[in-house]
Amino acid sequence: MARHLVSIAVVGIVAWPxxxxxxxxxxxxxxxxxxxxxxxxVASFDVVVGRxxxxxxxxxxxxxxxxxxxxxxxxxxxxxxxxxGRASRLCEDVAMRVRRPRIVRVEVxxxxxxxxxxxxxxxxxxxxxxxxxCRVPR
Amino acid sequence: MTDVPGERLRLxxxxxxxxxxxxxxxxxxxxxxxxxxxxxxxxxxxxLAPLGQPLDPALWRAVVLGALPxxxxxxxxxxxxxTGPAFAAALLVIATYRxxxxxxxxxxxxxxxxxxxxxxxxxxxxxxxADVLRLLSLVTVTTxxxxxIAKLRETxxxxxxxxxxxxxxxxxxxxxxxxxxxxxxxxRHVVGxxxxxxxxxxxxxxxxxxxxxxxxSARWAGxxxxxxxxxxxxxxxxMAITFPxxxxxxxxxxxxxLERLSRRAARWRRAPRxxxxxx
Numbered sequence: 357m358a359r360h361l362v363s364i365a366v367v368g369i370v371a372w373p374x375x376x377x378x379x380x381x382x383x384x385x386x387x388x389x390x391x392x393x394x395x396x397x398v399a400s401f402d403v404v405v406g407r408x409x410x411x412x413x414x415x416x417x418x419x420x421x422x423x424x425x426x427x428x429x430x431x432x433x434x435x436x437x438x439x440x441g442r443a444s445r446l447c448e449d450v451a452m453r454v455r456r457p458r459i460v461r462v463e464v465x466x467x468x469x470x471x472x473x474x475x476x477x478x479x480x481x482x483x484x485x486x487x488x489x490c491r492v493p494r
Numbered sequence: 495m496t497d498v499p500g501e502r503l504r505l506x507x508x509x510x511x512x513x514x515x516x517x518x519x520x521x522x523x524x525x526x527x528x529x530x531x532x533x534x535x536x537x538x539x540x541x542l543a544p545l546g547q548p549l550d551p552a553l554w555r556a557v558v559l560g561a562l563p564x565x566x567x568x569x570x571x572x573x574x575x576x577t578g579p580a581f582a583a584a585l586l587v588i589a590t591y592r593x594x595x596x597x598x599x600x601x602x603x604x605x606x607x608x609x610x611x612x613x614x615x616x617x618x619x620x621x622x623x624a625d626v627l628r629l630l631s632l633v634t635v636t637t638x639x640x641x642x643i644a645k646l647r648e649t650x651x652x653x654x655x656x657x658x659x660x661x662x663x664x665x666x667x668x669x670x671x672x673x674x675x676x677x678x679x680x681x682r683h684v685v686g687x688x689x690x691x692x693x694x695x696x697x698x699x700x701x702x703x704x705x706x707x708x709x710x711s712a713r714w715a716g717x718x719x720x721x722x723x724x725x726x727x728x729x730x731x732x733m734a735i736t737f738p739x740x741x742x743x744x745x746x747x748x749x750x751x752l753e754r755l756s757r758r759a760a761r762w763r764r765a766p767r768x769x770x771x772x773x
Contacts, residue, residue, distance in 0.1 A: 359625055366629055370607065370636040374643055383540040383593040384586065384606040388641035390735075392648035394658055395665040403672045417674035423531075425524060427675035432596030433535060434673075442534065467672060471664035474671075475682035 398482070400468045402434040404450050406459035406492075416462075420453050434464065443487035451492045464488040499623035501753040504571065506627065507616075509752075510608050511569035513744045514585055517605070518562055525588065529554045531595060539598065540590040549591065557584055574616040582613030605739040607633050608748075630748035631715070635705040638722065642702030653699060656691030660684075663691075666733050678734040694728065701725045708749055719746035 373379055379387040404421045406414035418430035437446035443464040451462045468483035518525065529551035538545045548554075561584035568577040589602040608630055615626040649658045663678075664685050670677040684691065701721050708718035726740045739745045 362625075363629065363632055366611075366632055367636050370633055371640055374640045374647075379644070379647070381598055383590050383598050384603045384610075385540075386598065386600060386603050386637075386640070388600060388603075388637065388644050389648065390600050390641075391659070391662045392645050392653075393662070394649055394652065395661040397661060397664070399665050399668070401669055401672050415672065415674040421673065423527065426597070426599075427670050427673050428597040428599075429595055430673050430675075431669060436535065436596055440534070469668055469672075471661065471668045472685055474668045475664055475685055 395471070397470050397472050398468065399471050400466050400483075402431065402438050402464075402466050404434055404446065404462060404464050406454060406456070407461040407463065408458045409460050414456075414459055416450065416454070421450055423453065438464065438466070438487050444490070447488035447490040451490050454492050460492055462490050462492060499627055501756065502748075502751070503623035503626055505752040505756055506630065506747045507571065507574075507612050508569050509744045509747050510605060510612060510630075511565055511581065513739060513742060514581075514605050514609050515562060515565040515569060517602075517738070518558065518565065518585075518588065521592075522558070525558050525592065526555055528591065528595065535595050537596050538590075538594045540593070541586060542590045542594055545594075554591065558588055561585060561588060568613070568616070578613035578616035582610045585609050601737045601739065604634065604637055604745055607637075608745075627748045628709075631709060634745060634748070635708055638702045638705035642699055642705075645699060645702070654692065654696050656688055656693075656695045659695040659698075660688070660691045663732050666735070670734060676734055678732050680732050684732050697721075698725055698728075712749075712751055715746075715749035719743075719749060722746065 368375075370385065373382060373385050373387045379389075381387045381389055404416055406416050408414055418424050418427050422430040422433035424430055424433075434446065437443050447462050447464045450464075454462060464487045466485045466487070467481040469481055470478070529548075531548065533547050536545075536548045549557075561581060564577050564584060565581045568574055568581045585606055589599070589606045592602065593599050611626065611629050611633060615621050615629075645653045652658050663681055667677040667681040701718070705718060705722070708715040723740065723743060723746070726737045729735050729737070730741065
């Protein structure tokens with residue numbers, strides 16, 4: 357009997373977040389919402405990019421964007437900075453980390469794509485909104 | 495007669511806690527680097543939710559570095575009544591802190607929970623190894639069922655059409671690419687096959703909601719564990735998302751007859767000595 361009660365309790369604890377009317381993700385008890393959002397084909401991405409001397413766009417990696425090797429942390433850092441009005445500060449932080457001589461400017465921006473078309477090679481964003489632009493210090 | 499669940503539980507503890515220690519070692523630079531993150535990025539979750547600001551850097555580094563020898567001792571079964579709860583508590587704080595910077599790392603949930611179950615069991619004066627193994631399997635199974643429920647709750651029957659999965663694969667890969675991270679080279683081929691994606695979405699849902707079949711018997715457990723492992727392999731292939739605990743197979747160790755492998759390995763190790771002695 358005690359074994360069954362313990363089993364029920366363990367299942368209840370692990371499933372607890374999903375039993376709520378409005379499930380809320382947390383750690384280590386989670387609703388495991390990964391892959392569940394209906395994204396649609398058209399999506400916006402908050403990014404930080406570099407520009408070379410010829411104004412060509414250079415993609416920056418998570419290490420330069422947010423001092424991390426985790427892409428999701430980088431994504432949340434950029435979105436958080438935009439939402440909270442800290443895009444200029446993030447831009448300057450990234451510019452300080454960029455040590456590539458060919459990158460002369462950094463931009464914080466939101467790019468919109470048809471993601472399926474992007475995978476098929478159509479890489480031009482349908483919409484771009486710039487939030488901050490700063491020079492790389494020399 | 496050998497106590498099969500006891501032997502399996504020992505192996506599961508070595509593998510699970512060993513995995514957690516390995517995770518700390520492999521991610522050590524990243525974990526220590528969290529001490530340098532600004533307070534404006536701090537969004538505490540779970541047991542750390544009450545914190546108003548990040549931990550003191552020295553305290554954080556002490557917790558991370560101190561957890562390593564305690565974890566090794568627990569994996570080896572040394573003073574498990576003390577090292578088990580101490581390591582589980584440290585791991586909970588470390589994994590929670592790692593998820594407190596705007597992104598919840600869902601790859602860390604299951605092994606954190608498993609180490610917690612092993613720690614509580616090691617602290618109890620009397621426990622049946624078979625019950626502990628069953629609890630570990632119950633935790634595994636429940637996490638998959640919760641994942642399946644989340645898919646149905648968020649997308650309803652649309653999930654099964656494969657369109658949600660297609661858009662998710664495309665979104666995730668584009669996000670990685672525009673943020674300068676490696677994406678899956680297979681994604682652009684996969685998104686054009688609607689029927690394949692519909693089958694993949696249905697199979698994913700069956701693996702998740704059907705997870706309780708693993709509790710029926712060892713044979714069912716083996717089949718389900720293989721299906722779940724292949725599911726994670728598929729996620730890695732088309733989304734470049736890694737679930738190391740699941741892909742290592744350790745996540746399913748509690749439901750597999752590890753003791754047979756252990757005995758086979760022991761026989762194999764003894765075999766050369768026997769033949770050398772007889773010659």
